[in-house]
Amino acid sequence: MSVVIKSPDELERMRQSGRINAEVRAVLHDAVRPGVTGLELDAIARREIAARGAEPTFPGYAPGGRPPYPGAICFSVNEELVHGIPGDRVLREGDIVSIDLGVTYRGFVSDAAFTVAVGGASSRAEHLMRTTEAALESGIHAARAGARIGDIAHAIGSCANGYGIIAEYGGHGVGRKMHEEPHVPNRGLPGRGLRLKPGMVLALEPMFCSGRPATKELADRWTVVMEDGGLSAHFEETVAITDDEPEVFTRIA
Ligand code: MF3
Ligand code: CO
Numbered sequence: 001m002s003v004v005i006k007s008p009d010e011l012e013r014m015r016q017s018g019r020i021n022a023e024v025r026a027v028l029h030d031a032v033r034p035g036v037t038g039l040e041l042d043a044i045a046r047r048e049i050a051a052r053g054a055e056p057t058f059p060g061y062a063p064g065g066r067p068p069y070p071g072a073i074c075f076s077v078n079e080e081l082v083h084g085i086p087g088d089r090v091l092r093e094g095d096i097v098s099i100d101l102g103v104t105y106r107g108f109v110s111d112a113a114f115t116v117a118v119g120g121a122s123s124r125a126e127h128l129m130r131t132t133e134a135a136l137e138s139g140i141h142a143a144r145a146g147a148r149i150g151d152i153a154h155a156i157g158s159c160a161n162g163y164g165i166i167a168e169y170g171g172h173g174v175g176r177k178m179h180e181e182p183h184v185p186n187r188g189l190p191g192r193g194l195r196l197k198p199g200m201v202l203a204l205e206p207m208f209c210s211g212r213p214a215t216k217e218l219a220d221r222w223t224v225v226m227e228d229g230g231l232s233a234h235f236e237e238t239v240a241i242t243d244d245e246p247e248v249f250t251r252i253a
Contacts, residue, residue: 001183003108005200005240010108013190014175015200017054017105018249021112024048025101026252028073032116034093038075038086041099055100057178059108066221074100074113079229080210081207081215081224081232082113082169093119096129098234102178105138111174111203112250113236125231127212128163128208132233133158135186135206140172143239145198152196153188156206160187162215165206166232169224174238175201198243201249205236 056072076084100113171184211230
């Protein structure tokens with residue numbers, strides 16, 4: 001099960017983790033420009049996280065016999081969908097890049113991502129990004145006590161507007177660890193799946209693509225790319241179910 005926030009102290013730590021995540025993502029967002037590399041942005045992320053008394057969650061993460069993840073961020077350019085490893089690849093005008101960041105603060109993990117154009121994007125890429133972002137908003141809106149995981153999945157999937165929905169990856173419980181139960185698919189049937197309760201924390205992360213929604217993993221065992229080389233976009237926030245409106249931890253209010 002996902003972490004369930006049980007005390008004001010736990011809520012405060014989760015909020016702090018999310019706020020740090022938001023602040024560091026804002027710095028990274030500003031640093032994206034032609035000529036910059038993933039490794040340079042990774043160094044900025046490490047410095048900004050440390051300066052706030054937190055730790056990057058991703059380094060050393062090694063699920064299911066994978067090599068330990070080397071980065072503090074995931075850096076996925078154009079046809080790369082998610083989990084791209086920051087390296088020497090230089091961003092160029094017109095690229096779109098997804099940057100995913102995990103922050104651990106006093107035992108609480110926040111996970112969030114955005115996709116942004118480098119310089120100007122084509123109107124096609126821009127439309128794909130705005131559609132994916134709107135789907136995240138719709139998923140957040142559906143994340144309410146009494147609703148079910150399938151309601152979130154349906155809310156996200158209904159926003160795809162003809163884009164491909166990646167089925168192999170999705171959102172997840174988060175909080176004490178980066179990946180907790182339940183899995184949150186990006187398409188599904190309303191009324192199905194686990195019922196949402198106040199205090200549950202979920203990372204919602206729609207991923208849409210312009211071509212066929214088939215992916216493959218590269219030999220590094222991490223980078224996931226679109227099989228047809230098409231564009232993809234990815235947005236993620238860490239959200240709590242409450243008695244009232246969902247609380248988005250990874251956004252600066
Ligand atoms: N938001 C990504 C996910 O949930 C974070 C992956 S981090 C990595 O899959 F370390 F696994 F790359
Ligand atoms: Co995630």
